Amino acid sequence: MIRFIKSIIEDIDSVFPRDPAARNRLEVFFLYPHIKALIAHRIAHKLYLKKRYFLARLISNIARHRTGIEIHPGATIGKGLFIDHGMGVVIGETAVVGNNVTMFHGATLGGTGNEKGKRHPTVGDNVVIGASAKVLGNIYIASGTKIGANAVVLKDTSPNSTVVGIPAVEVKKGSKIISLNEYAI
DSSP states (O other): OHHHHHHHHHHHHTTTTTOTTOOOHHHHHHHOHHHHHHHHHHHHHHHHHTTOHHHHHHHHHHHHHHHSOEEOTTOEEOTTOEEESOTTOEEOTTOEEOTTOEEETTOEEEOSSSOOSSOSOEEOTTOEEOTTOEEESSOEEOTTOEEOTTOEEOSOOOTTEEEETTTTEEEEETTEEOOGGGSOO
């Protein structure tokens, strides 16, 4: 129980460097929907790992209705996930989210069809996923990647890259800016 409370405090504290509107822990705890979604997910995930699937999905469903954020209880979530504004975010069953990831409203970590097994993205640490971005399939989003708003990411990314567009292409790899003229868009 102490570890659970500690993890919630860490999630709350991770908001301050990323949201200038956050004033204090109490405000973040009561007024930021992603904190409620993460608390529900942690409980649901424990139940899911114990094969209590119905109860896990029930908790997840209640959290979705209260927060507008849908996190499947099977998803693995690292420390410090910040979902800014939250509404419409979807994180699928086999998704893995690293530490200190920022997601904006409408972002999806989803599948591409009826595949079995690992079918959702794995997201590294310190990734930023823009508003309404869709990251689909069993792909790897490398640490430090920035995904532009409305991008549709269907392929693995390079570390510290920036990807934009439909389908998404890298426009920055590390510190090198890539000309969009190099792509047949």
